[in-house]
Amino acid sequence: MSQKTSAIAQPVLNKRKTGFITYIKKYWFLYMLILPGFISMVIFDYGPMYGIQLAFKKYSPKAGVWGSQWIGLDNFQRMIADPSFVRAFTNTIIINIYHLIFGFTFNVFLALMLNELKFRKYKSVMQTCVYLPYFLSWVIFSGLVQVFLESPGTADSGGLVNQLIAMAGGQPIDFLKRPELFRGILVISSIIKTSGYSTIVYLAAIAGIDPALYESAAIDGANRKDALIHITFPRILPSVVIMLILQLAGLFLSNFDQVYNLYNNYVLSTGDVLSTYIYRISLGGGGTDFELSTAMNLIMNLMGLVVVGITNKYVSKLDVQGIF
Amino acid sequence: MMEKTQESHGRVSMLQRLGFNFYDVFVFLFVTIFALLCVYPMWYVLVASVTPYSEFVKGGLMLWPSGGVDLQYYRAIFSTRSFINSMWISASKTVLSTVSSVLVTAAMAYGVSKTHVKGMKVVNALVVFNLFFSGGLIPQYMLYKDLGLIRSYWVMVLPGMLNITYFIIMRNYYSYSIPKSLEEAALLDGCTEVGTFFRVVTPISRSMLAAIALFIAVINWNDYYSYMMFIGNKTNLQPFAWILRRMLVDQTMMNQVRKGAMSLGSQPPPPMALRMSTIICAMLPIMCVYPFLQRYFTSGITLGAVKE
Numbered sequence: 114m115s116q117k118t119s120a121i122a123q124p125v126l127n128k129r130k131t132g133f134i135t136y137i138k139k140y141w142f143l144y145m146l147i148l149p150g151f152i153s154m155v156i157f158d159y160g161p162m163y164g165i166q167l168a169f170k171k172y173s174p175k176a177g178v179w180g181s182q183w184i185g186l187d188n189f190q191r192m193i194a195d196p197s198f199v200r201a202f203t204n205t206i207i208i209n210i211y212h213l214i215f216g217f218t219f220n221v222f223l224a225l226m227l228n229e230l231k232f233r234k235y236k237s238v239m240q241t242c243v244y245l246p247y248f249l250s251w252v253i254f255s256g257l258v259q260v261f262l263e264s265p266g267t268a269d270s271g272g273l274v275n276q277l278i279a280m281a282g283g284q285p286i287d288f289l290k291r292p293e294l295f296r297g298i299l300v301i302s303s304i305i306k307t308s309g310y311s312t313i314v315y316l317a318a319i320a321g322i323d324p325a326l327y328e329s330a331a332i333d334g335a336n337r338k339d340a341l342i343h344i345t346f347p348r349i350l351p352s353v354v355i356m357l358i359l360q361l362a363g364l365f366l367s368n369f370d371q372v373y374n375l376y377n378n379y380v381l382s383t384g385d386v387l388s389t390y391i392y393r394i395s396l397g398g399g400g401t402d403f404e405l406s407t408a409m410n411l412i413m414n415l416m417g418l419v420v421v422g423i424t425n426k427y428v429s430k431l432d433v434q435g436i437f
Numbered sequence: 438m439m440e441k442t443q444e445s446h447g448r449v450s451m452l453q454r455l456g457f458n459f460y461d462v463f464v465f466l467f468v469t470i471f472a473l474l475c476v477y478p479m480w481y482v483l484v485a486s487v488t489p490y491s492e493f494v495k496g497g498l499m500l501w502p503s504g505g506v507d508l509q510y511y512r513a514i515f516s517t518r519s520f521i522n523s524m525w526i527s528a529s530k531t532v533l534s535t536v537s538s539v540l541v542t543a544a545m546a547y548g549v550s551k552t553h554v555k556g557m558k559v560v561n562a563l564v565v566f567n568l569f570f571s572g573g574l575i576p577q578y579m580l581y582k583d584l585g586l587i588r589s590y591w592v593m594v595l596p597g598m599l600n601i602t603y604f605i606i607m608r609n610y611y612s613y614s615i616p617k618s619l620e621e622a623a624l625l626d627g628c629t630e631v632g633t634f635f636r637v638v639t640p641i642s643r644s645m646l647a648a649i650a651l652f653i654a655v656i657n658w659n660d661y662y663s664y665m666m667f668i669g670n671k672t673n674l675q676p677f678a679w680i681l682r683r684m685l686v687d688q689t690m691m692n693q694v695r696k697g698a699m700s701l702g703s704q705p706p707p708p709m710a711l712r713m714s715t716i717i718c719a720m721l722p723i724m725c726v727y728p729f730l731q732r733y734f735t736s737g738i739t740l741g742a743v744k745e
Contacts, residue, residue: 142630143548150545150599157596158567164576178579229464242472248723250659252682256716257478276496305474338460395575396666403575410573421569
């Protein structure tokens, strides 16, 4: 006991002479703490990586992953020649850009508007409302979308929107099966589900602004709109930039959960993204092209890694903590 | 202050005297309409799911349950065996994964937050690297097959034990939000590392742990992915989220439930009504923990996001 205490009290003195055993004796508890997580990481996060070799192999179930035959870059050539892959790739990027233009901007705007609400009580009620959808899963949310947008069927009069259209005397619209509407549905449903929650980061940044700034601005004759543009917005700009960079880092990632639960065969042309395509050709939809799926995953991962590497550099240049 | 500025422009209406102007009205309307968009769908589904058949078929905005509350659709879905079973699967899986995940992740995050200890920085980099690079779906599948986890209940629990996102949040919390002096004082006073962790650090971080446990619980309750990918067709292991998905897209499942409802003695319920009641059942547990979540998560998500 006393030995341990003195070792902690004079770490610098002991540092050089400390052998491996003494070091472990001193910190064994910390190593014990990380052990379960470490084992879990090695098995479940790094364990699967041996399967990446499938990207360069022709998989035969009998021979298994290790025994299958090497075929070089054939899978990658097949991937590039596959029109469905190209379509999924383009869709992924286009949808992400839509999310960036509409969703991201909306998040910032919503945060500013929430902050401008005058009554504190009302503001917190509003916050409670807008954060809520974030916690529902995409399965539930796709159910809600269906309840609202479905076209009239044989057994019922369709979703609420189509009921209203019918009441107004219009023709029902089959929202969920129109390829040209699908990306819009993705963006809007994602705004409703996640925008409220995304404002938390900005509202936290706004909360950190010195109130004296607003007071002196008001004395100088600025109204609330001026204060918003010249004080609040510049102050949250660093957070906005970080969130923007993080979102850019996900340019090649697609939201499997959302797309899988909302899409159907009618909207594949505009809605099929990489993650859903990878799933369909390997485990879902009767496909068993394990090699192609692995190859696509590998390419996506590598591209993502490059983008994240670049963006993390920029994030660390700003005065905030990078991810690493 | 503002009124003065307005007065200098020479146009003061009644509303402006009260402290309102066009700007405030815009802000108020914008936020209110968006908030309604967020909660009305849930309210609509809740009201519609308890509306009696005769009123339900009329449609409309369903702002309030007209014609009384009728739970026939709930009776219909819960007379189907797979519903009760899936509730059990989801609940047990949620409890098991949440407890294991919080314990494993928090312990590791605390250890790794001690960056002066040899190896911790490397371990940290190894964990975070996984956020951006993983084997992918098929390699995962292959590994689980080798481990005998395919079609087993445990594939829904074990692989998620270390949650990387919350690992980062917890690590930042331990590094930045717990005063260093507190731990140092405890150590100097003769408290061991073990004692410091259990008697100083853990009590302080209790509310952070509770918040993260709730977050992880919600994720686990919502999870259908692990079932869909790695179990697939074992109906006795279906989580509730998967049942809901089947109710939304699987016509055979829907017909089965409707047939079951008919034997209860009513006309076949409209598919939409059955979907709505299933949605409400899936939402209910989340709604129950939401007040607690909300109390914590504003601080939870920003933990460690801002350097002090």
